[in-house]
Amino acid sequence: MTGFTPISIDEQKTFNGRVFPLVYGPNTSDASVANLRTWVHEHRPELIKQAEVHGAVLFRGFDVVNPVEFADFIDAIGAKPMPYVGGAAVRRNIVGDTVFTANESPPSEPIPFHHEMAQVPNPPSHIFFYCDVEAKEGGETPIILSNLVFEHFQKNHPDFCAKVEKLGVRYVRILPEEDDPTSAIGRSWKSTFLVQTKEEVEAKMKELGTEWEWMENGNLKTITKVVPAVRLDERSGKKMFYNSMVAAYLGWIDSRNDPKKAIMLGDGSEVDTSALENVANFMKENRVCFKWRKGDILLVDNTVTMHARETFSPPRRILAAIGRGVEEKASSLSEACWTVRLPNGRRMPMVGFGTWKLPKEETAQLVYDAIRVGYRHIDCACDYGNEKEVGQGIKKAIEEGLVTRKDLWVTSKLWNTYHRKEHVLPACQRTLNDLQLDYLDLYLIHFPIALKYVPFDTRYPPEWIHDPAAAQPQMEEDNVPVIETWTAMEELVTSGGKGEEKGMCRAIGVSNFSVSLLRDLLNSCTIKPAVNQVELHPYLTQEKLLRYCKKSGVAVTGFSPLGAGSYVELGMAGNDDSALRNPVVTAMAARHNVTPAQVLLRWGAQRGTALIPKTSKVERMAENLGVFGSVEGSNPALSTEEMDEISALNQNRRFNDPGVFCEKAFSTFFPIYE
Numbered sequence: 001m002t003g004f005t006p007i008s009i010d011e012q013k014t015f016n017g018r019v020f021p022l023v024y025g026p027n028t029s030d031a032s033v034a035n036l037r038t039w040v041h042e043h044r045p046e047l048i049k050q051a052e053v054h055g056a057v058l059f060r061g062f063d064v065v066n067p068v069e070f071a072d073f074i075d076a077i078g079a080k081p082m083p084y085v086g087g088a089a090v091r092r093n094i095v096g097d098t099v100f101t102a103n104e105s106p107p108s109e110p111i112p113f114h115h116e117m118a119q120v121p122n123p124p125s126h127i128f129f130y131c132d133v134e135a136k137e138g139g140e141t142p143i144i145l146s147n148l149v150f151e152h153f154q155k156n157h158p159d160f161c162a163k164v165e166k167l168g169v170r171y172v173r174i175l176p177e178e179d180d181p182t183s184a185i186g187r188s189w190k191s192t193f194l195v196q197t198k199e200e201v202e203a204k205m206k207e208l209g210t211e212w213e214w215m216e217n218g219n220l221k222t223i224t225k226v227v228p229a230v231r232l233d234e235r236s237g238k239k240m241f242y243n244s245m246v247a248a249y250l251g252w253i254d255s256r257n258d259p260k261k262a263i264m265l266g267d268g269s270e271v272d273t274s275a276l277e278n279v280a281n282f283m284k285e286n287r288v289c290f291k292w293r294k295g296d297i298l299l300v301d302n303t304v305t306m307h308a309r310e311t312f313s314p315p316r317r318i319l320a321a322i323g324r325g326v327e328e329k330a331s332s333l334s335e336a337c338w339t340v341r342l343p344n345g346r347r348m349p350m351v352g353f354g355t356w357k358l359p360k361e362e363t364a365q366l367v368y369d370a371i372r373v374g375y376r377h378i379d380c381a382c383d384y385g386n387e388k389e390v391g392q393g394i395k396k397a398i399e400e401g402l403v404t405r406k407d408l409w410v411t412s413k414l415w416n417t418y419h420r421k422e423h424v425l426p427a428c429q430r431t432l433n434d435l436q437l438d439y440l441d442l443y444l445i446h447f448p449i450a451l452k453y454v455p456f457d458t459r460y461p462p463e464w465i466h467d468p469a470a471a472q473p474q475m476e477e478d479n480v481p482v483i484e485t486w487t488a489m490e491e492l493v494t495s496g497g498k499g500e501e502k503g504m505c506r507a508i509g510v511s512n513f514s515v516s517l518l519r520d521l522l523n524s525c526t527i528k529p530a531v532n533q534v535e536l537h538p539y540l541t542q543e544k545l546l547r548y549c550k551k552s553g554v555a556v557t558g559f560s561p562l563g564a565g566s567y568v569e570l571g572m573a574g575n576d577d578s579a580l581r582n583p584v585v586t587a588m589a590a591r592h593n594v595t596p597a598q599v600l601l602r603w604g605a606q607r608g609t610a611l612i613p614k615t616s617k618v619e620r621m622a623e624n625l626g627v628f629g630s631v632e633g634s635n636p637a638l639s640t641e642e643m644d645e646i647s648a649l650n651q652n653r654r655f656n657d658p659g660v661f662c663e664k665a666f667s668t669f670f671p672i673y674e
Contacts, residue, residue, distance in 0.1 A: 004039055007060070011290040015145060020288055021056035021298070030640065033069045034608070036062045041076040047299065048077070048326055051126065052235055055145050055305040058290070059297040066553040067319055068341050070130040071095040073297055079323030082124055085194055090179045090187045094319055096345015102129065102141075102318040103309060105184030111309035113144060113283045114247035115240075116302050116322060119171040119224055121208060124322035127300040127307070131292040132317040139312030141298070142287040146240040146306050150230060152282045153241055157275040161230075164245075167266035168226040171248055174256040177218030183254035189220040219256060226266035233303050240303060246283070249276045283308075292318065340555045340610045342507050342530040348442065349409050350605055351625060352377035354559065354614035357566060360386045366616055367393025371402055373621045379559075379612045381413035381446060382431055382461050391435035410437060411533075411557075413446035413511060414489070417454045417462045419480040424488035428504055430456060443492060443505040444533055447512050448672055449658065450480035464666045475668035482517065483524050490527045509533065509555075512656075514673060515548045522552060533557040536609060538579045538600065538646050539564075539653040546607065557610040560655060562600055566614060567655040577653070584645055588638075594626075601627040602638055603646045 005027035012019050026035075036059065040047060051057050064070060074081065081098045084091055091100045103111055117123040129141060154161045173185060180186030190196060193204040201220065205212050209225035231242035248262040249271070263271055289310070300307060302322075339347035353370040355363060355378065363386040367378060371393070380390045394410070397403050412435070418427035428443060454462035466476035492505040509531030510518065522528055532549055536542055536558025549556045560566060562580060564573035579585055580596040589596045597613070601624060604611045613624045638646075659671030 004036075009058070009060070009290055011288055013288050015148065018054055020054055020145060021058045021143065022050055022054040023058045023060055025059075025061040031062045033062065033064050033072070034606075036064070037072055037076040040073060041078075044076070044078050044326070048126075051299050051301040052304060055301060056143055057299045059299075060293060060295075062295055062297075064130070064295040064297060065551055067094045067099050067130065067132060068343060068553055068555070070128070070132075070297065070319060071099050071321070071341055071345070073130075074098065074128055074321050074323070077299070078327035079126055079128070079321070080325045080327065082322055082324045083194065084322060085120075085192070090181050090183075090191070091320075095341070095343055098345055099130075099319050099321050102320045103184065104181060105186070105309075106182060107139075107312050107314055107316070109184045110251070110311050111184060112247040112250040112280065113142070113149075113287075113306045113308040114244040115146065115242050115306055118242055118244045119227060119248075121225070121227065122324065124302050124324050126323045126326070127302050128321040128323070129296075129298040129300070130319045130321075131294055131296040132319055133315050134292055134294050135312040135314070135316035137313040138310045139316040139318070140289045140291060140310045141318065142289040142308045142310065143300065143305050144283050144287045144307075146242060146304060147233075147236075147238040148286060149241040149279060149283060149306065150239045153275070153279055154239075156278060157272065160272040160275045163265060164229045164243075164271075167269075169229045169243060169245060169271070170226055170264050170266060170268075171224045171244065172262050172264065173222055173252060174215065175220045175222060176256065177220075180254070183256075185252050185254060185257060189222075231303070236304075241279070241306070242303070245271065246276050246280050249273060250280060292316075338605070340557075340608070342442075342555055343528065343553060344507050344530065346441070346506060348531070348555065348557075348610055349375075349377035350610045351375070351601070351627075352379040352409070352411065352557070352610060352612045353621070354612040355380045355386060355390055356384050356559075356614060358384075358386060358614070358616060360389055362616060363389035364392035364396070368396045369618050370621050371397040371408070373618065374625050375621065376403070376407055377409040377411070377610075379411045379557075380435070382415040382418075382427065383413070383446060383463065385461050387412065387431055387434040391437065395436050405437070409441045410435065411442040411444065412440055413444045414485070415461060416447055416449045416451040416464070417478075419445075419450035419478065419485040420453060421484050421488040423453055424485060425492065425504075426456075428492055430460070432504065439503065440505045442507045442509060442531060443489065444509045444511045444531065445482075445485060445489065445513075447658065448482060448510070448514075448517050449670060450478045450485070452476040452478045464662070464668075472667065475662060475666050475670060477670070482521060486521060486525055490525070493527055507531070512658075512672065515545055518548070518552070518554065522554075528552075529554055531555045531557055531610075533559055533612075535560050535654060535656050536604060537561055537563040538582070538585070538603065538649040539577070539651045540655075541647050541650040543647075543650075546609070550608070555610065556608075557612060558604050559612045561604045561611045561613055562597055564655055570661075572661060573655050577655070579649065582649060584649060588642060588646070595623060598623065598627045599638070599646075603643060606638055606643060 004024045007023050007025040083097050090104045093100050116127050175189040179188045189201050193201050195201045211223040213221040229243040231240050249259050252262040253259045338350045341347050353375040367390050412431045452466050464475050465473045489508045493503045507530040509529040511533040513532050532554050564577035567573035585596045589599045662668050662670040
């Protein structure tokens with residue numbers, strides 16, 4: 001395959017002329033995650049086949065810096081994600097229910113070799129691992145080819161091997177009611193079966209054919225139905241030591257579980273423990289054990305390869321995902337490329353229709369037109385003063401069958417006067433009422449500016465000045481810590497709402513936050529911001545902010561992506577400030593036979609940011625979407641050199657700066673940027 005090249009690592013071994021694992025690295029200067037994702041998607045059938053033939057494929061040296069990008073890799077390869085139901089290990093979801101922490105057992109406890117979830121009737125076909133944080137010492141994930149283990153088992157223990165093949169095995173485990181992070185097998189029955197009540201778990205166990213017994217302290221003893229311990233890989237005709245016998249015998253130990261009682265043959269007879277110990281020694285002598293590096297992704301064929309975990313010295317963070325099968329036909333990458341995945345697993349359309357400064361009397365029709373043209377992301381705010389009209393446009397589009405509510409992504413923003421914790425929920429509910437919606441897809445803190453409260457019945461939206469009738473109208477600051485506001489925002493995600501999902505807001509984020517503000521919030525929040533919406537255009541590239549957000553797993557949305565346009569009529573910019581007129585941009589547009597606006601939007605999209613262009617002209621709506629290939633012939637992919645050429649236009653020119661406009665318009669000096 002072209003694009004990337006097989007490389008060697010010291011720990012690789014060769015079996016029957018095939019390296020284990022196969023390792024790929026970039027053979028060009030472009031090691032970006034976007035390039036990796038595209039390449040993986042284009043070569044997905046070969047990669048899946050190589051995982052089968054070689055047992056595992058390691059991707060090393062690519063610029064994969066956060067869990068969301070790991071989730072995008074899994075999408076690109078076409079894996080069908082499955083939830084972690086039935087496993088023993090304590091885990092936490094990181095990106096939706098696709099990416100989760102690898103086994104969170106104590107660092108001092110090794111995890112023996114096993115096939116993932118071999119004790120359940122339908123285990124995953126593939127496992128994906130991602131190194132987010134390297135261990136200070138140790139922490140390797142050893143791997144071994146399962147057919148080699150079976151061959152050793154059959155050769156050295158033929159009688160016991162025959163019994164295991166004939167009878168299968170059953171696993172016995174006592175599960176706590178709540179997760180026990182001190183144990184390698186401390187996953188509770190609630191987490192294991194994704195339930196909350198005894199009645200629910202009993203129904204799940206009946207469905208799986210699991211026997212059970214309730215014990216004191218809410219503990220639950222489970223005995224699986226008979227499952228195979230040796231499986232034939234029909235693709236190769238090889239038999240695999242496909243079980244968790246060694247892992248159960250050596251590793252299923254805690255205050256509730258005795259490993260000697262953790263496994264039995266299908267007829268209830270005891271296993272040959274000396275044979276299991278001999279197999280464990282063989283595994284240790286023939287394993288491949290490589291040291292993780294930040295950004296590594298390991299694709300494991302779970303039928304062919306077993307894995308384990310070494311002890312380690314913290315910190316270490318290895319994330320995982322499991323899949324059962326892969327898509328037979330490669331789907332388009334358009335959804336992955338032109339959406340931004342958030343930590344909750346949801347995908348936000350990369351281009352949004354901006355509603356700031358839309359004439360109120362035209363807003364409903366313009367929003368309807370935008371949806372008709374193809375927009376699925378609507379960006380609005382309390383302060384824009386037109387959310388009722390936005391809601392009317394959305395309602396009309398839904399009633400006419402253009403879209404359903406689930407097709408749309410609606411973002412709104414908490415205004416400055418509602419930062420106190422008691423005002424956050426009512427402000428969000430007012431927005432929902434005006435929009436005629438049950439939930440928001442994303443709710444942002446509009447500015448890191450807290451102003452004194454203005455009741456709804458006094459003035460809505462309250463705007464910037466506290467009392468316009470005062471002798472000296474001005475802004476009046478309210479000393480509200482950001483974390484107070486954010487904690488109330490978090491409650492919007494975990495409570496309220498209607499329908500199938502909990503919460504008035506599916507995701508929350510911030511707007512106009514600097515690196516310092518964002519870092520402080522990330523260090524104190526429970527739910528981290530999904531998005532930071534900031535001013536972004538070629539004259540304000542904000543490279544350091546983008547780099548920090550990417551490192552921290554916070555998506556970035558750029559408002560005013562075309563630059564000065566919306567600010568000229570406000571006296572905050574001049575016509576000469578427009579990037580649309582820059583000779584570099586106009587020459588590039590002519591070269592690609594597109595408009596300057598499409599060049600700027602494509603530049604923003606290729607940086608991985610979402611974009612909120614605004615227009616009141618239907619033809620411009622279609623043009624703006626055309627940068628994403630929705631209009632034939634208008635998809636100007638920019639080269640690395642062209643991207644750099646536009647980025648070099650940066651002047652650190654900020655048009656939307658409260659430190660400037662608040663003093664001029666509202667007689668209040670209120671800087672938020674240095």
